[in-house]
Amino acid sequence: MTQSDPLTTPTSPDRVFYAPGILLAADDFQTEQLYHRSRLARVLAYLHGSGTAAGLWVYREALPNPDTAQDGPPAEADRLVVEPGLAVDRLGRLVEVPRLACLRLNRWFRSQPQDDLFLNASVNGVIADVFIRFVTCDRGKTPAFAAGPFDALDAVQPSRLRDGYELSLRVRQEDTPPLPVSPWQIDATPADPPPAEEPPTSEAEPTQSELREQQARAIADSDRRLQALRHNALFDAWNEGTDQRDQAGLRPLPEHLPGQDPTDLFLARLTIPAISSDGIISRDFSRDVEIDNYSRRFVYPTSALAEWT
Numbered sequence: 001m002t003q004s005d006p007l008t009t010p011t012s013p014d015r016v017f018y019a020p021g022i023l024l025a026a027d028d029f030q031t032e033q034l035y036h037r038s039r040l041a042r043v044l045a046y047l048h049g050s051g052t053a054a055g056l057w058v059y060r061e062a063l064p065n066p067d068t069a070q071d072g073p074p075a076e077a078d079r080l081v082v083e084p085g086l087a088v089d090r091l092g093r094l095v096e097v098p099r100l101a102c103l104r105l106n107r108w109f110r111s112q113p114q115d116d117l118f119l120n121a122s123v124n125g126v127i128a129d130v131f132i133r134f135v136t137c138d139r140g141k142t143p144a145f146a147a148g149p150f151d152a153l154d155a156v157q158p159s160r161l162r163d164g165y166e167l168s169l170r171v172r173q174e175d176t177p178p179l180p181v182s183p184w185q186i187d188a189t190p191a192d193p194p195p196a197e198e199p200p201t202s203e204a205e206p207t208q209s210e211l212r213e214q215q216a217r218a219i220a221d222s223d224r225r226l227q228a229l230r231h232n233a234l235f236d237a238w239n240e241g242t243d244q245r246d247q248a249g250l251r252p253l254p255e256h257l258p259g260q261d262p263t264d265l266f267l268a269r270l271t272i273p274a275i276s277s278d279g280i281i282s283r284d285f286s287r288d289v290e291i292d293n294y295s296r297r298f299v300y301p302t303s304a305l306a307e308w309t
Contacts (some may be wrong), residue, residue, distance in 0.1 A: 003136040003161055006030075007091050008263070011038045016134065016206075041092030046237070048088055049183070050265065051297030055085020056097060058130055058268035060289050063104060072106045075084040076285055080130065082199050082267065083169060085247060088299050089263045090250060093134045095165050108169055109272065109283055117281045117291040118173040127172040129255065131264040137164045168264070170257055178254035179295045184233055189193050191217035209236050268293045 016032045059081055066077030082101040089095055109126075120127050138158035146155035191214065206214070212235060216228035250262035273287035 003138060003158070005093075005134070005136050006034055007041055007093060009142060013039065031083050043092070044088050044094075045090065045092030048299040049297065050088050050090045050092075051299045052265075052267070053086045053088055053301075055083050056087060056132070056267055057083045057085070058291055058293055059083075060105065060291060063106070066104075067107075069108045071104055072110065075284070077104075077106050080169070080270075082088045082130070082132075087132065088172070089134050089265055091134075091263055092195070093263075094163065095132055095134045095265065096163070097132070097165055101165075101167055103167060103169060105272075105289070106283070109243075112171065114279075114281060116171055118171060119274055119276050119281050120172075120175065120271075121148050122175065123271050124275075125271045125284070125287075128179055128270045128272060129170050129172060129177070130267040130270065131168045131170060132267055133261055133264045135164045135166045137162045149190060161245075170260070171269075172257075177269075180253065180255050181267070182297065186229050186233060188222065188229055189217075190220070190222075190225065195201070211288075213237075253309050266296050293296075 011034060013035065015035050016028050048125065060078055061081060063071055063077040063079045064076055066072070068074070069079075071077035082097060082102045082103075084097050086097075088096045090309075092226055100119040114306045118128055119125070139160035139162050140158060142159040144155055144157035147157075211231075212232045216225060216232055219225040219228055252258075252260065252262045256262055256264065269292040271290040271292075273284035273289065274281050276282075277282045
């Protein structure tokens with residue numbers, strides 16, 4: 001069973017104040033824990049962003065000892081493997097895979113409803129994306145008072161909550177499925193020269209972000225212009241962070257499907273060769289599955305940046 005995470009909703013930086021004689025309840029300890037978790041998550045999200053920090057390479061291999069009823073013949077049975085690693089999600093939570101994680105690819109493909117599969121003509125195959133997300137799992141049930149409108153003498157609650165993960169493989173039905181976009185991509189081209197005749201001015205006042213953009217692109221020196229644009233990205237990072245949310249929570253990114261958890265992290269894109277016969281889409285085993293591991297977002301250690309720059 002998984003628990004909802006209070007970090008998915010906006011939290012206030014309130015700490016518990018202790019003094020002699022104050023009565024403490026369970027919510028006081030939960031607030032104390034939430035304060036430290038939320039502060040750490042916030043600094044990770046703003047200083048490092050979201051993405052893969054280490055490992056989590058995705059590859060395909062033959063499936064040993066397949067169940068032919070579900071996995072198909074041994075020559076067709078295969079699996080996706082995600083290597084151990086660590087990532088930071090959009091809320092700043094650590095998503096860790098401590099050991100190899102596997103997903104039976106042919107079993108997954110055979111279980112998909114035909115209406116959900118989409119044969120992409122540009123690649124002659126089915127495109128599917130691998131995602132990972134943070135989940136909280138109950139551990140160690142212990143007796144507790146019944147919660148809510150219940151009356152029970154044998155009620156239990158988890159004594160521990162473990163930070164876990166969940167992998168998912170999702171079929172893309174777009175002709176050109178979008179990939180993750182880095183928020184730090186910068187176009188350093190200079191501003192266009194002013195026209196001979198001034199265009200009519202708009203009634204809307206330019207925003208501070210637009211004014212910063214104009215000032216930076218007006219700089220003649222290319223190095224100084226690039227530096228100013230990089231600093232503008234930092235000035236705008238706060239707005240980018242708050243604009244990610246609406247009343248329903250985090251807004252989905254371009255790589256997310258409708259209804260998908262917006263904290264899901266993109267890991268890899270699969271192109272699974274397939275053919276259509278009499279309206280039935282099936283795998284084409286004469287060609288290899290292509291896996292793109294490099295289109296994901298990464299978070300870089302400072303030591304790596306110091307060495308690479």
